[in-house]
Amino acid sequence: MSKHAQHVPWWQDAVIYQVYPRSFADADANGMGDLRGVASKIGYLKDLGVNAVWLSPFYQSPQADAGYDVADYRQVDPLFGTLEDFDDMLARAHAEDIRIIVDLVPNHTSDEHLWFQQALAASPGSPERDRYIFRDGQGPAGDVEPNNWQSLFGGPAWTRTTNADGSPGQWYLHLFDTKQPDLNWDNEEVHAEMRSVLRFWLDRGVDGFRVDVAHGMVKAEGLPDWSEKVSMVQGNDEAAAQATPPYFDQEGVHAIYEEWNAVLAEYDGDRMMVAEAWVEPMERIFRYVREGEMQQAFNFGFLLAGWNAQNIVENVTETLAEAAVVAAPPTWVLSNHDTVRHCSRFGLTDPTSFPKGIAAQDEQPDEALGAARGRAAALIMFALPGSAYIYQGDELTLPEHTTLADELRQDPSFFRTQGAERGRDGCRIPMPWTADEPGLGFAPVGHDAGTPESTAADPWLPQPESYGRYAADQQVGVEGSAFELYRSLLSQRAERELGRGRLDWAPANDPAEGVLSYTNGPLQVLANLGTKPVEVPAGMSVLAASGPAVRTEHGLLSPDAALWLVPEQ
Numbered sequence: 286m287s288k289h290a291q292h293v294p295w296w297q298d299a300v301i302y303q304v305y306p307r308s309f310a311d312a313d314a315n316g317m318g319d320l321r322g323v324a325s326k327i328g329y330l331k332d333l334g335v336n337a338v339w340l341s342p343f344y345q346s347p348q349a350d351a352g353y354d355v356a357d358y359r360q361v362d363p364l365f366g367t368l369e370d371f372d373d374m375l376a377r378a379h380a381e382d383i384r385i386i387v388d389l390v391p392n393h394t395s396d397e398h399l400w401f402q403q404a405l406a407a408s409p410g411s412p413e414r415d416r417y418i419f420r421d422g423q424g425p426a427g428d429v430e431p432n433n434w435q436s437l438f439g440g441p442a443w444t445r446t447t448n449a450d451g452s453p454g455q456w457y458l459h460l461f462d463t464k465q466p467d468l469n470w471d472n473e474e475v476h477a478e479m480r481s482v483l484r485f486w487l488d489r490g491v492d493g494f495r496v497d498v499a500h501g502m503v504k505a506e507g508l509p510d511w512s513e514k515v516s517m518v519q520g521n522d523e524a525a526a527q528a529t530p531p532y533f534d535q536e537g538v539h540a541i542y543e544e545w546n547a548v549l550a551e552y553d554g555d556r557m558m559v560a561e562a563w564v565e566p567m568e569r570i571f572r573y574v575r576e577g578e579m580q581q582a583f584n585f586g587f588l589l590a591g592w593n594a595q596n597i598v599e600n601v602t603e604t605l606a607e608a609a610v611v612a613a614p615p616t617w618v619l620s621n622h623d624t625v626r627h628c629s630r631f632g633l634t635d636p637t638s639f640p641k642g643i644a645a646q647d648e649q650p651d652e653a654l655g656a657a658r659g660r661a662a663a664l665i666m667f668a669l670p671g672s673a674y675i676y677q678g679d680e681l682t683l684p685e686h687t688t689l690a691d692e693l694r695q696d697p698s699f700f701r702t703q704g705a706e707r708g709r710d711g712c713r714i715p716m717p718w719t720a721d722e723p724g725l726g727f728a729p730v731g732h733d734a735g736t737p738e739s740t741a742a743d744p745w746l747p748q749p750e751s752y753g754r755y756a757a758d759q760q761v762g763v764e765g766s767a768f769e770l771y772r773s774l775l776s777q778r779a780e781r782e783l784g785r786g787r788l789d790w791a792p793a794n795d796p797a798e799g800v801l802s803y804t805n806g807p808l809q810v811l812a813n814l815g816t817k818p819v820e821v822p823a824g825m826s827v828l829a830a831s832g833p834a835v836r837t838e839h840g841l842l843s844p845d846a847a848l849w850l851v852p853e854q
Contacts, residue, residue: 294555295384296493296580297614298784299336300667300775302675305622306343306365307351307745308715309677314728316742318715320366324374325729327381329757333680333768334775337384339495339559341622343371344390347397349464350697351713353388353497354395358482375490384492386559391479391541392501393465401466405446409455416475417466418458418504419446431456433510434532438462439701458508460501460532462697470502470537476544483548492556493549493580499560499573503538505531534564542578559583559616567607574613581672584616591630591637592658594796594814601669601803605788608671614784615671619662620679626712628652628659629685641698642707643687652751654845656682660770661812661831661847665801667774668810668849670786678716680771681755685711686748693747715744717756724748725756765833773829777849781808793822799844812847825850 310322320343330338342352345360361368378385394401400416407413420431434442437460444463446454458467468475511530549556559581560573573582584604590596608615619627625640632655633648659682666673689711696708719726725748728741760766778784786805793802799815813819818841829849836843
């Protein structure tokens with residue numbers, strides 16, 4: 286369908302809510318969130334006002350990397366339920382006009398995937414091994430890695446196999462954990478299998494796919510050495526690392542997405558794909574959403590901008606310009622399952638910093654300041670044209686768990702870097718639903734655990750004590766709460782069609798002084814990211830304020846606050 290037709294696909298301006306299934310809601314009280322738990326909260330998500338849910342992986346997996354190590358792309362892991370549970374959850378969501386996007390992990394499988402087990406049992410050069418990237422080692426004994434690539438989780442990106450007779454064998458590539466062998470996308474069988482996986486879930490009725498490591502998959506011919514440090518989330522301190530490694534953002538990935546676009550086009554209902562592509566500069570991100578490829582790509586520059594008006598203005602300006610070139614919608618996101626929650630990042634001494642997790646021995650964020658800025662950031666984001674993403678708990682201004690004990694951590698990046706990276710567990714803490722229940726209602730009262738006492742297992746990661754005051758039951762229906770702010774903003778966004786609007790920088794915009802201001806139709810956003818009160822334009826009334834304590838007496842907006850303004854009637 287032409288992008289210039291009257292019909293506007295739902296994903297052009299959708300608000301999409303990311304559910305991290307193991308941490309969202311636990312219906313069977315075993316300590317792990319599940320698909321029936323997701324289904325039980327569809328009403329909550331409808332109440333919030335989101336258009337779609339993106340589900341992080343729930344596939345059969347040994348869970349070496351929280352499900353991003355897939356052993357079977359067509360089965361639900363028993364931790365999360367069954368295919369019937371998935372179908373029921375999908376039906377409940379569709380009944381409330383909420384679409385479902387599932388995570389697809391095409392760069393690598395689990396080492397427990399049938400294909401990889403067949404590859405290990407087969408000989409070098411066999412068709413089974415050609416589905417992955419096996420190589421002989423260097424040196425007379427072949428005991429040196431085939432090249433010097435490093436895993437993004439720390440350590441070498443190669444692991445040596447052992448032959449059936451016990452002798453050392455070939456090496457296989459894993460850009461992530463040793464239990465995540467990379468697929469060989471030069472192999473047509475890999476292409477055919479992943480197209481089949483797409484159809485399997487499209488036939489079940491899913492509305493789209495979030496593509497994990499969408500800039501990966503294709504490796505440069507010859508697998509040349511690469512010595513620069515590379516990480517998925519580079520952060521501002523590493524922004525100088527502009528060169529492209531030989532395993533990311535290769536031209537060949539675009540042919541894959543053209544294939545997949547054709548598969549989605551076989552189905553009605555504006556099915557979509559969104560790319561997780563950590564690439565620079567912005568122009569290269571928008572290559573993923575050219576006509577005939579994906580529909581969206583995450584705008585991680587907005588996430589990395591931090592609490593800084595100049596950074597945000599520059600990102601928004603560049604994003605909208607590049608989006609216009611390819612006639613694709615921009616996307617906006619503040620947090621996800623791989624990043625320290627923005628309400629904690631914004632509470633650090635440097636609110637543009639991007640730590641790889643926070644531990645008790647690190648600087649502790651100012652929780653109240655971070656929450657205030659997080660609410661203001663919602664006003665900045667939700668009035669922008671395009672599509673917006675919410676990570677579960679953003680609507681409650683959940684902070685990071687910053688004092689999680691090392692012995693409780695589960696993220697492989699923590700272990701593979703010997704703790705140098707604190708890891709991502711702190712943003713993956715189970716949701717607090719009810720303040721006065723065990724586990725903060727993660728497993729609700731009256732669950733079906735099957736025990737005589739009907740007691741729930743402890744959540745798979747412990748919640749910090751502070752989560753009680755952020756619990757959903759302390760916010761839903763409570764005037765002035767973060768949840769009610771989000772609900773109001775999303776309602777106004779939909780009513781005013783802000784996602785389909787146009788941004789113009791307002792005269793008040795002065796990022797050098799910490800003032801961010803733009804208009805979208807008659808609505809004006811005014812955000813004070815500076816240190817001094819800011820003058821509120823005359824003749825405007827307040828449609829929304831970032832907090833109940835935000836004051837505009839004498840026509841001034843206090844720091845760390847934001848307003849939605851409309852002309853006085």
